Amino acid sequence: xxxxxxxxxxxxxxxxxxxxxxxxxxxxxxxxxxxxxxxxxxxxxxxxxxxxxxxxxxxxxxxxxxxxxxxxxxxxxxxxxxxxxxxxxxxxxxxxxxxxxxxxxxxxxxxxxxxxxxxxxxxxxxxxxxxxxxxxxxxxxxxxxxxxxxxxxxxxxxxxxxxxxxxxxxxxxxxxxxxxxxxxxxxxxxxxxxxxxxxxxxxxxxxxxxxxxxxxxxxxxxxxxxxxxxxxxxxxxxxxxxxxxxxxxxxxxxxxxxxxxxxxxxxxxxxxxxxxxxxxxxxxxxxxxxxxxxxxxxxxxxxxxxxxxxxxxxxxxxxxxxxxxxxxxxxxxx
Amino acid sequence: xxxxxxxxxxxxxxxxxxxxxxxxxxxxxxxxxxxxxxxxxxxxxxxxxxxxxxxxxxxxxxxxxxxxxxxxxxxxxxxxxxxxxxxxxxxxxxxxxxxxxxxxxxxxxxxxxxxxxxxxxxxxxxxxxxxxxxxxxxxxxxxxxxxxxxxxxxxxxxxxxxxxxxxxxxxxxxxxxxxxxxxxxxxxxxxxxxxxxxxxxxxxxxxxxxxxxxxxxxxxxxxxxxxxxxxxxxxxxxxxxxxxxxxxxxxxxxxxxxxxxxxxxxxxxxxxxxxxxxxxxxxxxxxxxxxxxxxxxxxxxxxxxxxxxxxxxxxxxxxxxxxxxxxxxxxxxxxxxxxxxxxxxxxxxxxxxxxxxxxxxxxxxxxxxxxxxxxxxxxxxxxxxxxxxxxxxx
Ligand SMILES: Cc1cc2nc3c(=O)[nH]c(=O)nc-3n(C[C@H](O)[C@H](O)[C@H](O)COP(=O)(O)OP(=O)(O)OC[C@H]3O[C@@H](n4cnc5c(N)ncnc54)[C@H](O)[C@@H]3O)c2cc1C
Numbered sequence: 148x149x150x151x152x153x154x155x156x157x158x159x160x161x162x163x164x165x166x167x168x169x170x171x172x173x174x175x176x177x178x179x180x181x182x183x184x185x186x187x188x189x190x191x192x193x194x195x196x197x198x199x200x201x202x203x204x205x206x207x208x209x210x211x212x213x214x215x216x217x218x219x220x221x222x223x224x225x226x227x228x229x230x231x232x233x234x235x236x237x238x239x240x241x242x243x244x245x246x247x248x249x250x251x252x253x254x255x256x257x258x259x260x261x262x263x264x265x266x267x268x269x270x271x272x273x274x275x276x277x278x279x280x281x282x283x284x285x286x287x288x289x290x291x292x293x294x295x296x297x298x299x300x301x302x303x304x305x306x307x308x309x310x311x312x313x314x315x316x317x318x319x320x321x322x323x324x325x326x327x328x329x330x331x332x333x334x335x336x337x338x339x340x341x342x343x344x345x346x347x348x349x350x351x352x353x354x355x356x357x358x359x360x361x362x363x364x365x366x367x368x369x370x371x372x373x374x375x376x377x378x379x380x381x382x383x384x385x386x387x388x389x390x391x392x393x394x395x396x397x398x399x400x401x402x403x404x405x406x407x408x409x410x411x412x413x414x415x416x417x418x419x420x421x422x423x424x425x426x427x428x429x430x431x432x433x434x435x436x437x438x439x440x441x442x443x444x445x446x447x448x449x450x451x452x453x454x455x456x457x458x459x460x461x462x463x464x465x466x467x468x469x470x471x472x473x474x475x476x477x478x479x480x481x
Numbered sequence: 482x483x484x485x486x487x488x489x490x491x492x493x494x495x496x497x498x499x500x501x502x503x504x505x506x507x508x509x510x511x512x513x514x515x516x517x518x519x520x521x522x523x524x525x526x527x528x529x530x531x532x533x534x535x536x537x538x539x540x541x542x543x544x545x546x547x548x549x550x551x552x553x554x555x556x557x558x559x560x561x562x563x564x565x566x567x568x569x570x571x572x573x574x575x576x577x578x579x580x581x582x583x584x585x586x587x588x589x590x591x592x593x594x595x596x597x598x599x600x601x602x603x604x605x606x607x608x609x610x611x612x613x614x615x616x617x618x619x620x621x622x623x624x625x626x627x628x629x630x631x632x633x634x635x636x637x638x639x640x641x642x643x644x645x646x647x648x649x650x651x652x653x654x655x656x657x658x659x660x661x662x663x664x665x666x667x668x669x670x671x672x673x674x675x676x677x678x679x680x681x682x683x684x685x686x687x688x689x690x691x692x693x694x695x696x697x698x699x700x701x702x703x704x705x706x707x708x709x710x711x712x713x714x715x716x717x718x719x720x721x722x723x724x725x726x727x728x729x730x731x732x733x734x735x736x737x738x739x740x741x742x743x744x745x746x747x748x749x750x751x752x753x754x755x756x757x758x759x760x761x762x763x764x765x766x767x768x769x770x771x772x773x774x775x776x777x778x779x780x781x782x783x784x785x786x787x788x789x790x791x792x793x794x795x796x797x798x799x800x801x802x803x804x805x806x807x808x809x810x811x812x813x814x815x816x817x818x819x820x821x822x823x824x825x826x827x828x829x830x831x832x833x834x835x836x837x838x839x840x841x842x843x844x845x846x847x848x849x850x851x852x853x854x855x856x857x858x859x860x861x862x863x864x865x866x867x868x869x870x871x872x873x874x875x
Binding site for chain 1: 768
C-alpha cells in the first residue's frame with residue numbers, strides 16, 4: 148500500500164481539522180484550564196466528535212447498544228488503567244487480582260489513568276498470577292468506578308489535561324467482567340497499547356507540524372538587526388533539520404498505522420519505531436519552537452507553551468522514546 | 482488475486498530461481514560491485530550470471546522503457562521488484578552513474594537520438610559514465626565553474642579542469658558541465674555536454690582518499706573537440722539539467738543510510754562486545770545508541786518509500802531529495818561510528834587478511850564523504866530552507 152493518505156483519509160483529516168479549528172482551538176483548552184473546569188474537557192465537544200464518527204472509528208457498526216456500542220457513540224466514557232509506577236512498564240503490572248467466590252478481588256493502585264476521574268467504566272490491568280515482569284498472569288477487568296473500594300484522585304497535569312490516581316481496596320469484580328481470558332491478558336493489552344501508541348504518535352506528528360508551522364512563520368515575520376531572523380543561517384539550518392525530522396517521523400508513523408491495519412499481530416516493531424521517533428521529534432519541535440520565539444515563547448499568553456506541555460505528556464503516554472528503543476532492541480535480540 | 486499480487490508472486494519465483502546464493506550476501510568489498518564499462522570484468526561467475534539474467538530481463542533498470550533495455554515496469558511493479566530483491570538480500574546486478582544520474586536526465590532532457598544512443602548501453606552495462614561537475618574553485622558554489630567550451634564550427638573546444646571526479650580513470654564517457662557563455666550571469670552560461678573519455682586531450686590523475694583508496698581523480702581537458710550535438714538540453718540552459726540530475730543523485734546517495742537487510746546492527750555489535758547475563762548487549766550505552774540508530778534507520782526506510790509514493794501521486798516537492806540526502810548520509814556516518822565502536826581494537830586493523838585488508842575502518846572513513854559528495858549537508862540544509870521552507874534571503 149502506498150505510504151500516502153487515500154482520498155477518503157484526506158477527507159477525514161480535513162473534516163477533523165475543520166471541527167477542531169472551529170470548536171477546539173488552543174483558546175478552548177486555555178479556557179478549560181483557567182476556569183478550573185470540573186470535568187477537564189468538554190462533554191459537548193466529545194459528543195460532536197462522536198457525531199462525526201471519530202469515537203467509533205475502530206468499532207464495527209453491529210455493536211450498537213452494547214457497552215462497546217456506547218463507547219463508540221460517545222455515551223459511555225471508558226478509561227484505561229495500566230501504569231502503576233512513574234514510568235510505563237506494562238509487564239511490571241502488580242495490582243493484585245485474587246480469586247474470591249465467583250469472581251476476583253482487586254487490591255493495588257493505578258496512576259496516569261487518563262480522564263479516570265470522570266470515567267463511566269475502568270479497564271484495569273491486573274496480576275492474577277505470577278510476578279511482575281512475567282507475561283503470563285495478566286488479566287484485564289471491566290470495573291465500575293462507583294464500586295465499593297474504588298477511590299479516584301484527580302491529578303491535573305502540566306498540559307491542563309487530567310489523569311487520575313486510583314486506589315483499589317478489596318474491589319469485587321464478577322468473573323464475567325474479565326476481558327479476554329484470565330491470566331492471558333498480555334497479548335490483548337499489548338495490542339490495545341499498540342493502537343494507543345500509534346494514535347499518540349499521530350498526535351505528536353500533528354503537534355510537531357503545528358509548532359513548526361508557527362515557528363517558520365515567526366522566522367519570516369520577526370525582524371532583528373534590520374532583517375527577518377529567518378535570514379540567519381544558524382536558524383535556517385535548524386529549521387531545515389527540524390523539517391526533515393518531522394517528515395521522516397511522519398513516514399514512520401504512517402508505516403506503523405498501515406502495519407496495524409494490515410498485519411496487527413506483527414506491528415510491534417513498526418509501532419515502537421513510530422512512538423519513539425514521534426516522541427523525540429515532538430520534543431525537538433517544541434524546544435526549537437520556544438527558543439526561536441525568544442522571550443515571547445516563554446509567555447503564558449502565547450500559545451506555544453501549550454504544545455510544549457502536551458508534548459511532554461504524550462512522550463510519557465504508553466511509553467517514551469527510551470522505552471520503545473529498549474523494546475526494539477529486545478525484539479531484535481540484543 | 483490482483484494483478485499486482487500475481488506480479489509479486491512471479492517476481493519472487495523468478496528471483497528465487499535466478500539469483501545465485503552468492504549474490505544474496507551483503508557486499509563486503511569494492512569487487513562485489515559490478516560497474517560495467519568497456520573494460521568491465523566480473524569478479525566471479527555468479528556475478529556474471531546474475532548480471533546477464535537481469536540484463537536479459539530488462540531489470541538492470543526495471544522502470545526504464547523496454548526500448549532502451551529497461552523492464553518497462555510501472556511504479557508499483559518496480560517497487561515490488563525492489564521489495565522482493567531486498568527480501569532475499571539480492572545485490573544490485575549493475576551499479577552505475579549512468580543508471581542513477583545520467584539516465585533520468587537524458588529521459589527528461591535528451592533528444593530521441595541521444596536516448597537511443599546512450600540508454601541501451603547503460604542498461605546493458607557497456608559504457609561506464611563519470612560526472613564532471615566539481616572544479617578546484619567550484620564546489621558548493623558549483624555554478625561558478627570555469628571549464629570553457631568555445632565554438633569551432635559544429636564543435637565545441639573544451640579546456641579546463643575538473644576535480645573529485647569519481648572513477649574518472651575507469652570511465653568510458655563523461656557528463657560534464659562547461660561554460661559556454663562567459664558573459665552571462667553564472668547560472669545562465671552553463672551547458673551540459675557528453676563526451677568520450679578516450680577523446681584526444683582528456684587526462685586523469687588519481688587522488689588518494691583517507692581510506693587509502695583512490696576512487697576519484699583530477700580530470701584535465703586540453704583542447705578536447707566535442708560535437709555540439711552532444712549537448713543535452715539547450716545550450717546555456719545546462720543548469721536546469723544539472724539540477725535535475727542532482728535530485729536523482731541525492732536520492733541515490735540518501736539510500737546509503739538504510740540497509741534494512743542482513744543481521745540487526747545490535748547482533749553484529751554483540752559478536753565483538755558480548756552479552757550480559759540477560760542476553761543484552763554488554764555495553765548498555767552502545768546498546769541504546771544502536772537502538773536509537775535502528776529506529777532512525779527504519780524511519781528513513783519508510784520515508785524513502787513514501788518519497789517514491791508521493792512522487793507517483795504527484796505530491797512531492799522537487800527539493801525533497803535534499804532532505805533525504807541530508808538525513809541518509811548523516812545516518813550512514815552514525816552507522817559506521819557505531820560499527821567502529823562495537824569493533825573496538827579489531828576494527829583498527831588496516832592491512833591484515835583477517836580484517837579483509839581493513840575493510841571496516843576503510844569503509845568507516847569512506848562514509849565521511851557521504852555528507853560532502855553530491856552537495857554537502859550544509860548545502861542540503863540551505864536548499865531545504867530556501868526552496869521548501871521559503872525562508873528569506875537563503
Ligand atoms: C568521495 C567524493 C566523491 C565525489 N565525486 C564527485 C564526482 O564524481 N563528480 C563531481 O563533480 N564531484 C564529486 N565530488 C565533489 C563534491 O561534490 C564536492 O566536494 C562538494 O560539492 C563540496 O565542494 P568542496 O569540496 O569544494 O567544498 P566547499 O564548497 O569548499 O565546502 C567546504 C565547507 O564549507 C561549507 N560551505 C560551503 N558553502 C557554504 C554555505 N553557503 N553555507 C554554509 N556552509 C557552506 C561546506 O558545507 C563544507 O563544510 C566528490 C566528493 C567526494 C568527497
